[in-house]
Amino acid sequence: MRTLAAVAVSLVVGGCAGQPVGGGDGVGSAPLRGFGVQVDQAVSDRLPMVHLRTCGAWGCHEQDVPLSISGPTSAAPCGTGSRSADSACGPVHLPGPGPGYGYAPVPGLTQDAVTVTVTTPRGAPLRLDTRVRVQPRLVCPGAAPSPRSSPCAGGAPQAQLRIAADGTVHQSG
Numbered sequence: 001m002r003t004l005a006a007v008a009v010s011l012v013v014g015g016c017a018g019q020p021v022g023g024g025d026g027v028g029s030a031p032l033r034g035f036g037v038q039v040d041q042a043v044s045d046r047l048p049m050v051h052l053r054t055c056g057a058w059g060c061h062e063q064d065v066p067l068s069i070s071g072p073t074s075a076a077p078c079g080t081g082s083r084s085a086d087s088a089c090g091p092v093h094l095p096g097p098g099p100g101y102g103y104a105p106v107p108g109l110t111q112d113a114v115t116v117t118v119t120t121p122r123g124a125p126l127r128l129d130t131r132v133r134v135q136p137r138l139v140c141p142g143a144a145p146s147p148r149s150s151p152c153a154g155g156a157p158q159a160q161l162r163i164a165a166d167g168t169v170h171q172s173g
Contacts, residue, residue, distance in 0.1 A: 031139040033109045033156040035116070037065055038172065039100030042165035044069045046125035050163070052104050056114035064121075067102040100163075111136050111157045118161070118169045130169045134159045 035054070039047050044067070053062045113135045120128045136159040140152035162172040 031141060031154075031156040031158060032103070032105055033107060034103060034105040034158060035134075036158065036160045037067065037100075037102040037104060037163070038160060039067055039102075039163045040165040041097065041099045043126055043163065043167070044100030045097040047100060047120065047128075047163065048124070049121060050102070050128065051119045051121065052106075053117040053119075054104075054106050054109070054114050055117075056108070056110060056112055058108040058110060061106050061108055063104055063106075065102045065104045067100045069100050070098045109136055109157045111138055116161065116169075118163070126167060128163070128167055128169065130167075132161070132169050132171065134161070134171045 035052065037050065037052075047067050049064055049066050051062070051064050053060060055061075113133055115131060116134050117131045118128050119130075120126060136157035138152065138155045139158045140155040159171055160173040161169055163169050
């Protein structure tokens, strides 16, 4: 159940790599430059927004990042037929909050390491004030993040931040 939910969130957040810039049909689209933010299901309903301050050799960029919550999912068993009874036929949405996600575009982001400070607004149900060192990776159009030494035309640096149930923040993926 958690695996399917994690896959769904990864597709939503990780799907930023294939989003067209300025609209379009996705053909020849460029990846977005910035951070995906994933929030553990245990605290997603307590984090409606985070504030990111990203600083690198190019300067600093600050922004509020609204976070959305995806509903938890599970694999639906197949009915009678040619498939085995324990195979999954599709996702089923369960009641209650699931993991959270958001995206923070950072126009000046490069592949050089940056420092990201993650805070929450005053009065937020969960207080965060954490600084983390992040190493962005190049994302090529229609491909997964690649090692620093593999350039591609139209690629952009990205990174994934994960906010764990205990409030810690780290780079994931």
